[in-house]
Amino acid sequence: xxxxxxxxxxxxxxxxxxxxxxxxxxxxxxxxxxxxxxxxxxxxxxxxxxxxxxxxxxxxxxxxxxxxxxxxxxxxxxxxxxxxxxxxxxxxxxxxxxxxxxxxxxxxxxxxxxxxxxxxxxxxxxxxxxxxxxxxxxxxxxxxxxxxxxxxxxxxxxxxxxxxxxxxxxxxxxxxxxxxxxxxxxxxxxxxxxxxxxxxxxxxx
Amino acid sequence: xxxxxxxxxxxxxxxxxxxxxxxxxxxxxxxxxxxxxxxxxxxxxxxxxxxxxxxxxxxxxxxxxxxxxxxxxxxxxxxxxxxxxxxxxxxxxxxxxxxxxxxxxxxxxxxxxxxxxxxxxxxxxxxxxxxxxxxxxxxxxxxxxxxxxxxxxxxxxxxxxxxxxxxxxxxxxxxxxxxxxxxxxxxxxxxxxxxxxxxxxxxxx
Numbered sequence: 027x028x029x030x031x032x033x034x035x036x037x038x039x040x041x042x043x044x045x046x047x048x049x050x051x052x053x054x055x056x057x058x059x060x061x062x063x064x065x066x067x068x069x070x071x072x073x074x075x076x077x078x079x080x081x082x083x084x085x086x087x088x089x090x091x092x093x094x095x096x097x098x099x100x101x102x103x104x105x106x107x108x109x110x111x112x113x114x115x116x117x118x119x120x121x122x123x124x125x126x127x128x129x130x131x132x133x134x135x136x137x138x139x140x141x142x143x144x145x146x147x148x149x150x151x152x153x154x155x156x157x158x159x160x161x162x163x164x165x166x167x168x169x170x171x172x173x174x175x176x177x178x179x180x181x182x183x184x185x186x187x188x189x190x191x192x193x194x195x196x197x198x199x200x201x202x203x204x205x206x207x208x209x210x211x212x213x214x215x216x217x218x219x220x221x222x223x224x225x226x227x228x229x230x231x
Numbered sequence: 232x233x234x235x236x237x238x239x240x241x242x243x244x245x246x247x248x249x250x251x252x253x254x255x256x257x258x259x260x261x262x263x264x265x266x267x268x269x270x271x272x273x274x275x276x277x278x279x280x281x282x283x284x285x286x287x288x289x290x291x292x293x294x295x296x297x298x299x300x301x302x303x304x305x306x307x308x309x310x311x312x313x314x315x316x317x318x319x320x321x322x323x324x325x326x327x328x329x330x331x332x333x334x335x336x337x338x339x340x341x342x343x344x345x346x347x348x349x350x351x352x353x354x355x356x357x358x359x360x361x362x363x364x365x366x367x368x369x370x371x372x373x374x375x376x377x378x379x380x381x382x383x384x385x386x387x388x389x390x391x392x393x394x395x396x397x398x399x400x401x402x403x404x405x406x407x408x409x410x411x412x413x414x415x416x417x418x419x420x421x422x423x424x425x426x427x428x429x430x431x432x433x434x435x436x
């Protein structure tokens with residue numbers, strides 16, 4: 027598994043359910059989003075442009091991904107506070123190891139200097155993205171539970187100290203799993219939910 | 232980092248905040264718990280007993296941990312549905328690799344046959360526990376964000392299919408981080424929370 031293979035598995039439309047735990051605040055915030063991922067070939071104009079922005083030789087890029095999203099978070103204060111956006115990421119593998127390398131992004135939030143970062147595929151074939159900004163940094167870990175379910179955990183540090191941890195459970199839109207998700211449970215599902223809750227308790231909460 | 236070192240870093244009292252996403256149900260459930268972890272030496276009577284239960288030579292155990300917890304989940308239907316319990320886990324490293332091996336547990340929920348499982352320390356020094364039951368299985372991943380903050384993500388599969396994903400953020404009781412956690416935010420914290428929310432949006436939701 028290398029970076030571009032991971033992006034290819036991620037291609038498509040996803041329904042993402044996120045929960046964020048703020049360290050300072052003993053409550054969790056939830057939200058939902060639709061996310062669209064499209065892979066970009068190594069010679070795609072946006073890939074080339076981002077390489078140039080980061081002064082990286084475009085021929086060293088393996089390719090990239092265009093990620094766009096539209097979401098809502100429970101603590102949004104107004105209609106204007108929507109979470110719509112898109113970003114392009116480019117993978118530049120290390121010469122000696124295609125399972126890790128540089129991750130180039132577009133211009134980030136409120137920063138003049140384009141954001142750069144690192145990626146690696148860990149020994150469980152999960153994709154880890156490490157992104158640095160001037161005052162914040164994040165570590166995100168993506169893993170596929172199945173081809174239609176992706177799990178994403180991330181931590182954000184602000185001024186060097188841990189700020190938040192998030193979990194996103196993402197189901198591929200149009201898959202059976204996605205269709206089965208409901209706002210209210212049918213009896214069989216309710217039984218499953220209860221069984222799993224009791225099971226979890228026996229593992230040590 | 233080996234299994235017992237990980238247990239030693241985990242020793243102490245933790246305040247755990249959990250969110251569970253049920254795949255069937257597009258809502259997340261939250262809850263809190265206090266968790267106490269005490270390490271057990273390889274020759275501790277409970278370690279020896281669990282080895283015998285699993286027909287493992289007690290001298291092969293590296294040690295264990297006693298985990299006890301008291302928690303509440305938001306969807307608990309009554310006062311009686313409390314999540315209090317304890318369990319003992321024992322580490323039996325593979326002969327050729329102390330970073331992985333068998334994980335022996337006490338008798339599990341509603342099962343006659345004692346539960347066994349595997350553990351491994353992955354290349355990011357996170358502890359991964361894989362536990363099998365007759366109709367359910369779980370994969371839990373524990374990692375330390377700092378010595379006073381531990382993050383735990385887990386997935387449960389029922390009848391082979393993905394059922395839930397959970398995130399626990401755990402802060403060491405008595406640490407500064409734990410003291411700073413509040414039910415309502417002071418202005419400085421509110422600023423931090425907003426900054427991080429905006430940042431997260433720029434990463435691709």
